[in-house]
Amino acid sequence: MKDPFVRSPRGVDPADNIVQQARQGSIAAIVQVLNDNLTDLGVRTRAVFAEGWLQLLCESPQAQSLDVDEVVERIQTLLESISPRSIRRVNVNCRVAREEQLLWLDEIRRDPENQLLWSKSISIRRPNLLKRALSHQRQPAGPRKVALPRRLQPSQPRNQDRDRQLLMGSLILILLLLLGGVWLYRTWMAASPPDSTDLPADDPPTPAETSPAPPPQVDPFAQAVTLAEQASFAGQTAESRAEWLDLAAKWQRAADLMAQVPPEDSRYQTARDRTQLYRQNSQVAQQRAEGVEQPDD
Template identity: 50%
Template sequence: MLQSIDDIFRQARQGSVSAIIQILNEKLSDSGVRTRAMLDNGVLQLLCEAPDPHQLEQGALVQRVKSLLEGISPNKIRRVNINGRIAREQQLLWLDEIKRDPDSQLLWSEEVRLKPPNPVRRWWEDRKFNREEAAIAALHKKDKPKKETASRHFWRGLLVGGLSLGVFALLLGWAVSDWLGIQPPAWLAREPEVEEDVSPSPETDPEPTATPAAEPDPFVEAVRLAEQAATGGTTAETSADWLELASRWQRAADLMAQVPEDDPRYATAQDRTVSYSQNSEVATQEAETLREAAAGQ
């Protein structure tokens, strides 16, 4: 089954290089540019190829690629080295070739830094994706094969019908026995024995064992803090406000990092650990900018 656009975008945002290439190739198809990419020491090495040099005009292409990558905002990727080259045969070791002899391999090369995402917008988009995932999962769960549902109803009806027939036969047998004067078997006529209440008296009751308090869920607590921080980001005005938001984002990231690997939400928690930490850095930078502006007045 083909992946949906949302699935590809979500993987690209999580840092999947193959998903990033897929999105870039789709967006740049109108200009005849194809891309290849590799991560190299934290830097995304991006190769842009086209048959005609005019399709690889540096200024326009670099700006367009930078804008597309900032729209994706891939996790842990902030530095991108964009390389322009005339299209040639597929090279598995194209990055090694470029490093070995860049002058003969490339038309140009330019490194750019991606702007950090707006924390409020990033949190809202991630929340939207999670809601969509939950809705899709619920739809698949609800849309079960009709054959399976019909089979379940059949066996349920058969079981209920069998029990009803058995109860009816038992009542009919008792009625016929009473009418003919036949005594029921001793095991049916015997009254049930009443068990003596041997529950201990209050004086001898052992002291109730204290139930240990349930430990808070770090995932739920992290989401609660993130919601507070996102809401506060819309009203923060002073350096102190932004420092408080940075502290909340970092606390939310630390809690997400505590989610164990066997938890089904582990992958989501790891993704949010990174995004929450980035939000904390953005809030800290904003606080520093406001502090320097106030000091210069």
């Protein structure tokens, strides 16, 4: 049986693997990166991607730890550093820590005034391609931890020979980017979600466009079953912390879908039982992730 997960090669720091997964858009990996870099604030995060927004929940036992300016600035800096794929809009929700609520987003939407201390929406800017390439060139080779500095380090003495080598390398890199710039730009634009500002405003909409077809009916029960089967299969080979966190997110998503089955559905009772089962599986996967020992650097 083929292993559904890609294993990290020996000698590669697991932190790099987590950052790479976060860049690919893994919600579990993004949460791990944020939690690892917000420890000094005493803030823990949870996240879910809904309706084109990354919904973040930040919790701390003390309200003074949730300063809006510091928390938002730190989160925006971290997300812009990793630049997760297809995520450009983020809504940061903060509240004092309480007993865990699996459907926290629904609770916040129903009663935001009593559930939250504050809420802030931010936009994630994608780094310039040349800036990203130069940043990767200047990083030393070999294993490293997550490349997200918490504070700026003091400047080091300049090395003229090194600066000359970097300048020559930068010039060569610029020439290569110019040769392949059109292809890289089109690939990048294809991977980015379309913005409403990109839509043409000159042509008036046709009658067919003003009456869009109704969206197809979605069966949350079938989606939850499919997702649960995938999670069950992946759980047979999960070993690393990232894999268990991804499993916990899948089980949680399957439970949320089951909870959407309406009472008039003939499968409603089955859906209620499976909702509870999937939530238990998500908690087990979360515990397994916390129990995985992190390898020494």
